[in-house]
Amino acid sequence: AQRVTQPEKLLSVFKGAPVELKCNYSYSGSPELFWYVQYSRQRLQLLLRHISRESIKGFTADLNKGETSFHLKKPFAQEEDSAMYYCALLNFNKFYFGSGTKLNVKP
């Protein structure tokens, strides 16, 4: 069965510090993985997807099939990065979301 695990409910860092939000998945095929973000009083929105290999707002995420991980990273956190982050896996039209990590960037 597909499963997405985000082990940290809350991650607090200081502005300028590196950030890593962890995501592990269980899936038997080639996964399509995404990070979605929900800023305060805004809608849930796509941050990035692994097939694009893109950097959005300074965030990157690398798919590691050996470790079944898709961790989200940013070298220097900004206060505006404070939000709820969800890792998600797409399998045959169904999305499976992790439980989310709240990132709090302190000034």
Next chain:
Amino acid sequence: NAGVTQTPKFQVLKTGQSMTLQCAQDMNHEYMSWYRQDPGMGLRLIHYSVGAGITDQGEVPNGYNVSRSTTEDFPLRLLSAAPSQTSVYFCASRNPRGLAGGEQYFGPGTRLTVT
């Protein structure tokens, strides 16, 4: 474009009552989905649709019905509300094709309380 709209924003029901949560999108997206968001559990898929007239179950379909008579609308029906259905409900839509196929557009959510 309004994107994905949901009504109502808030709703309080008594156990056993029925209601319909409305969802509409104006982006001509084929795929639409309903999720519930509960603390510590993230978003869980209730039902989804890959086009008008086609619906399927997600992870947690029990107690909910859906229909898709048009591309734009995807209502979610609670037939007999239970306290376990207290949650925030999100509707989402996407165009499944190409590199943008994984991008879901979410509505603002409906906060439902069942007493």
